[in-house]
Amino acid sequence: MSDSQNPSRRKVHEVVIAGLTTAIGxxxxxxxxxxxxxxxxxxxxxxxxEVADLDQISKSxxxxxxxxxxxxxxxxxxxxxxSAWVQRxxxxxxxxxxxxxxxxxxxxxxEDGTKTFVCPCHTSAFSPQGEVLTGPAPxxxxxxxxxxxxxxxxxxxxxxSEEHS
Numbered sequence: 549m550s551d552s553q554n555p556s557r558r559k560v561h562e563v564v565i566a567g568l569t570t571a572i573g574x575x576x577x578x579x580x581x582x583x584x585x586x587x588x589x590x591x592x593x594x595x596x597x598e599v600a601d602l603d604q605i606s607k608s609x610x611x612x613x614x615x616x617x618x619x620x621x622x623x624x625x626x627x628x629x630x631s632a633w634v635q636r637x638x639x640x641x642x643x644x645x646x647x648x649x650x651x652x653x654x655x656x657x658x659e660d661g662t663k664t665f666v667c668p669c670h671t672s673a674f675s676p677q678g679e680v681l682t683g684p685a686p687x688x689x690x691x692x693x694x695x696x697x698x699x700x701x702x703x704x705x706x707x708x709s710e711e712h713s
Contacts, residue, residue, distance in 0.1 A: 595620075596695065596702040599632065605642060605701065610635040610658050610665070610676060612647070617703075632692055632703060633658065633665065635676060644692040645678050646706045651685040665689065678709070 597617040605611070614631045633645040645665075649656050654669035664681060665674040673681040678689035693704030 596704050599634070599644075599701045599703050602636075602642070602696055602699050602701055605634055605636045607636045609660065609663070610645075612658070615703075633689075634701070640696060642694050642696065642701055643677070644694050644701075644703055646690040646692060648690070649685055650680075650687050650689060650709065651683075656689075 595618065597615060599613055599615045605613075610633045612631050613634050614629065616627060616629050619626045619628055631647045633647065635643050635645075637643060647655055649667040649669065649672055651667065651670055651672050654667050656665045656667040656672070656674070658664075659666050662673075663676060665676075665678070666672075667674075667685065670684050672683060672685035674685070674689050675681055678691065680686075680688055688709040690706050690709050692706055695702050695704070
């Protein structure tokens with residue numbers, strides 16, 4: 549027999565090593581590809597967070613309510629402390645604003661004297677309905693989705709306000 553028909557030990561080792569390398573690479577590539585290419589499963593149900601009893605919300609003006617909520621951030625579920633500016637409009641209606649100014653995201657506050665929301669960073673002012681009174685804020689305050697069930701206020705996701713034309 550010639551050398552071309554009879555594989556050497558070196559050639560057998562090369563083939564075995566190449567096969568093992570391919571198998572290990574494939575075993576690592578499948579979960580990595582799944583992680584990078586397949587989006588995480590999103591919960592089909594809407595997430596609502598109970599914030600307060602409706603009877604505890606004052607009708608006199610907006611108040612800041614601090615609460616805990618679960619939020620999904622990609623693969624991670626976060627349990628975070630956040631707030632909302634809540635205003636009771638009627639016995640069955642409440643509006644809730646996200647706590648960040650629409651200009652640069654600073655935390656704003658309510659001023660009873662002027663009956664406005666004021667951002668201390670760049671002096672944007674907003675009406676009790678969240679409309680821009682003075683800039684540089686480019687759009688009204690963002691709002692939480694709200695619903696009332698069994699006398700409790702529930703907040704959903706934050707809905708971005710439409711930009712002014």
